[in-house]
Each structure stands twice: as C-alpha cells, then as structure tokens.
Amino acid sequence: MAIRWLILLILLLLLGCGNPSPDGVQVTSPVFAPDPLPGLTLANVAFADGTLVAVGSNGLLETSDDGKTWTTRSTPVQVNLRGAAFGNGVWIAVGDASVVLRSTDLVTWTRVQVPVQGVGFRGATFGNGLFVIAGSGGVVLTSPDGIVWTPSATGTTNILWGATFADGSFIVSGQFGTLLTSPDAVTWTPRSTGVGDFLWQVAQGPGGLVAVGDQGAIVFSPDGVNWAPQNSPTPEVLRGLTAGKGLFVAAGSGGTLLFSPDGQNWTQALSPTASTFRGVAFDGTTFVAVGDSGTIALSYDGQSWVIGQTGEERELWAIAFGNGAYVAAGGQGRIFSSADAVDWTGQQVAGQENFYSGAFGAGRFVLVGTRGAIYTSLNGVDWIPTASGTTQNLYAVSFLSGRFLAGGLNGTLLTSPDGLNWAPVPNGALHALHGFAVGNGVFVLAGAGTLQSSPDGLAWTVNPVGIGHFQTAAAFGAGTFAIPGHVGRILTSSDGVDWALVITPTTRNLDSITFGNGTFVAGAEGVLMTSPDGATWTLQATPTERSIRGLLFAGGQFVGVGGDRTVVTSPDGVTWSALVLP
Incomplete structure (x- = not known):
C-alpha cells in the first residue's frame, strides 16, 4: 500500500535519515562510523x-x-x-x-x-x-x-x-x-x-x-x-x-x-x-x-x-516513466513506483543489485546496474531479471528511435529492440559509458573520456573533444545536444560533431540532465539549474543538498532522484519540492 510522504523541510534533508553503524571491532574486521x-x-x-x-x-x-x-x-x-x-x-x-x-x-x-x-x-x-x-x-x-x-x-x-x-x-x-x-x-x-x-x-x-x-x-x-x-x-x-x-x-x-x-x-x-x-x-x-x-x-x-x-543503500540513481507510472531505483535492489511522484510504493528484488539507470520503451521498463544486471517490468511493480551477456557494470540505458541502448564499464555497449534480447555493439570507448541522446538524425553517447556519434546507434565515430574529460549524461532539446560533466562544464552541439564548451554558474560535478517543456534542467550535489538553449544557465533554489543523480520530464513535470533516496519535483524547473523515501 502506498504511503504518502510529506514534503520535508530543507533542514531535515540536511540532517539525513541514516542510522549510525555500531562503532567497534569484530574478530575479522573493524566497523566504521558512517560517512x-x-x-x-x-x-x-x-x-x-x-x-x-x-x-x-x-x-x-x-x-x-x-x-x-x-x-x-x-x-x-x-x-x-x-x-x-x-x-x-x-x-x-x-x-x-x-x-x-x-x-x-x-x-x-x-x-x-x-x-x-x-x-x-x-x-x-x-x-x-x-x-x-x-x-x-x-x-x-x-x-x-x-x-x-x-x-x-x-x-x-x-x-x-x-x-x-x-x-x-x-x-x-x-x-x-x-x-x-x-x-x-x-x-x-x-x-x-x-x-x-x-x-x-x-x-x-x-x-x-x-x-x-x-x-x-x-x-x-x-x-x-x-x-x-x-x-x-x-x-x-x-x-x-x-x-x-x-x-x-x-x-x-x-x-x-x-x-x-x-x-x-x-x-x-x-x-x-x-x-x-x-x-x-x-x-x-x-x-x-x-x-x-x-x-x-x-x-x-x-x-x-x-x-x-x-x-549506496540510500542512493537513488535511476528514474523512468511509462504507462502512467514513475519508477525510481537505486542501491541494493530497491525499486519504488508511483503514479504521481508523490505517493511511492517500495520493494526490493532478490538480487540486491545497484540500479544505476532506467528507461521505458517497447511497452516495458528496463533497469540496469551492477555486474551486467538488467531487470524488466511491464507495470513497474513485478520485475524479472534478463540476461545481458556481460558482467560489466551498466551505468546508462535509454530507449531511442525504437531501440534500447545500454552502456557501462570498459566501453560496454548493448542494444535491444525489446529490452529482453541484448546484443553487444562495437565502439571506440575504453572507459565507462554514462549517457545517450538522439536528435537531428544523430545518436550521441557520452562517457568517461569519450564522446561519440552515430547515424543509427550501431556504427559509432569517436570525437576527440571527449578525450580527457568526464561526461556524465546526455540530453537533446531545442535543436541542441547538451552533455554535462565535471567541474560544472557542459558541451553543446547541434550535429553531434562540432562541440562548444559552456561554463555554467557551478563548479560542482554535474550528474544528470534532461529536457522538457522548452527547458534543459541539470543536476548536481545541492544544485539544480535551467537553460532554454543549453548555452545560458541559471541556478535555481534547490530544496536539498543531496546529489541529483537522475532527471526526466514526464507526466507534465520534472522529476529528479538522488542521494538519501531524495525525490525532487517541479512543474517548470524553477520551483522545486523535495521528499525523502523510506
């Protein structure tokens, strides 16, 4: 049964909800106090x-x-x-x-x-x-x-x-x-x-x-x-x-x-x-x-x-929307579902994998995570594990132009038409892949030290502009790709080939980005900022100091998830509310 969680004050969010671990020494190993x-x-x-x-x-x-x-x-x-x-x-x-x-x-x-x-x-x-x-x-x-x-x-x-x-x-x-x-x-x-x-x-x-x-x-x-x-x-x-x-x-x-x-x-x-x-x-x-x-x-x-x-057990990384339902997922197999991003029902899958990303397409939700874990669901409640063919951590999944793309460690890239049958895709990445976007007839993938483009999501070309930089996510809107990264930097491009570096009002690592209702929204630890075009960014009042790990626009609102199982919502990207899931 769904439990309605009241919007929390900023002070409560700053205090967090974690219980301290016992401070002592076992026979084999010590136990640390919580971070x-x-x-x-x-x-x-x-x-x-x-x-x-x-x-x-x-x-x-x-x-x-x-x-x-x-x-x-x-x-x-x-x-x-x-x-x-x-x-x-x-x-x-x-x-x-x-x-x-x-x-x-x-x-x-x-x-x-x-x-x-x-x-x-x-x-x-x-x-x-x-x-x-x-x-x-x-x-x-x-x-x-x-x-x-x-x-x-x-x-x-x-x-x-x-x-x-x-x-x-x-x-x-x-x-x-x-x-x-x-x-x-x-x-x-x-x-x-x-x-x-x-x-x-x-x-x-x-x-x-x-x-x-x-x-x-x-x-x-x-x-x-x-x-x-x-x-x-x-x-x-x-x-x-x-x-x-x-x-x-x-x-x-x-x-x-x-x-x-x-x-x-x-x-x-x-x-x-x-x-x-x-x-x-x-x-x-x-x-x-x-x-x-x-x-x-x-x-x-x-x-x-x-x-x-x-x-990690208090982290939310993944957020997806489909069939009128939101799904948020994170550490140690925890999955939450909601019809409105306010009332959430929680469950835990038996494998207790960390889920780092989620998407909806071909009539089903897909979550990806540690050691190649892929789980699928038709309703956001009943989940089944699906063979991925890899043991590499998977950090990103998107449904773009009729196919799923999933990416992870060591340049691992998978594709699937239905979320059930997965095949590897060669690409030029050596490090982790973190995000995908499509627009203007071009696919773009972003990751650690890599930025690539493709006409079909299958044949990829490495762009040297990504080398040496950490790209964390990807979005497309207003005719522009926007790729966030570390130290508050964002790369923008209209064609996925020629990129411009944008300096934003924050130096914090940007973890997430989305586009909706004519607005880009990017998130970081204690940071939410907006842009109409990917080039000019404005910091917004943020109701949490936690990291915003995932963002989307769906159901007429922006929804973000992050540290301490925090969920943030906004109708316009400017005015935000926050709650913490149990």
Missing part, C-alpha cells in the same frame, strides 16, 4: 603521520586517526579533490581546476596559488624534501613547502594520475600506459610499460614496483626501469594500489579487490560490495579502500574484506 556526507564519491585515500585522509567530490575531505571515526573537514573549494600527500609537517590535497590545498593541522585548509590554470591535478606524493603533483596535459609541479610551486617539464601531454616516491625516484603514471621516472623531479625519463591502458596508480611493495590501470592492467618492475605486464585475474578498471603486511593490494571498479605477495602473482579477493573503489591505503594495521557512494571497505590481511560504511 557524515553519505553518497559522495571518495576519490582517494592517503595515510601519513598517523592519519588517514580521504578526499572526494565537491571538495570533500575527511580524516581519521583510528580508522573507526571519520571527521569531515571544511575546505574552501567545491571541485573534486583527487589526491593527498604529507611531508615536512604539511598536508596537501589536490584536485580539479588547478586546486591545491595546504594544511598544517588537518583542520584549516587554505587554497594555494599555482603557476598553471585549468589543470586537473590527480596525483600527489612527497620525497627528497619535495612535494610532487601531477595532472592533465602532462603537467607536474614541485614544491618544498606546499606554498611555492615550480613547473617541471615532463615531455608528455598525456594525463598523469598516479604519483609515488620509491627508492630515491619519483614515479608518475597515466594515460596510454605512460610512466615516467625522475631522481629529482626535474629530469624525467619515459619507461616502456608494455601496455596502452591508462595506468591509474603506482606503488612500491615486496620485490619491486607495480602500476595498475584500465582493463585490469598490471605492470611490474624490480627496479623502476624495466617494466613488464603481468597476468591479471580481472578485466575491471584498477584505480587504487597500496602495499603492506608483505602484500600489494589493488582496488577498482565493481568492487574489485586483488592481492599479491610479489606484484606478479595476483589473486582476487571476495568483495563485500559492487561499488567502485577509487583508492586504497594501508595505515600500518588495516587496509582501507574508498570509493563511490562514500563506500569504505576494510581488511586486516588484504584478503578478507568487510564494508565499514556505505551510502
């Missing part, structure tokens, strides 16, 4: 000077001195923070839009000016009395104190992401298998890795050095000079890497966790979650992996893992 801001992505974690520092989306920075209780620290930015490092009594945190933060006490963080603009800093390390940070365009900066920064010529324009200091050398890694070493952070030498995959992280451990990356890539070196690819037990993206207790530990997409005693022979651990991990650290006692939806997993031995905290 003060559940649902935000934790992009990396570092350990030094007795403290764990986790950084993430929209300026998120958390610290812990015991791995059990985490404290959110105030930062002066709202862009993604990607890495952190400690040295000479100073912590730094780095991120998008050339952001470098500095702190001597982990409480007060100050933004430091750097001699480059528009760089996404990704990796940070300290060694030989120097901080070294690396980022987009092959940029590397060095500093003895975290205040005064000097550019260092690397000889590459590839994106650099991983950074470490080992055996007297700085090592940075990144796009197209790039790996550079330097004894002084001044003179850099490229090293052959034998792979063309993005190498996200590099670390020193038993027997040598390891770099990990896309499609399960693992390369090993005994000396930092000679590198060789290793057999990997997974095709998943490996984003995090650390070492401790005589083991390398790697973490990545779909909850992937690996361990190795020597960097060459790897075993996949049983993961307690399907959420993507983006970083992992060792604090001297415990391995700590962090990732999407504020997820933190813990292990004393690098092999047996438990969830310490997660916000």
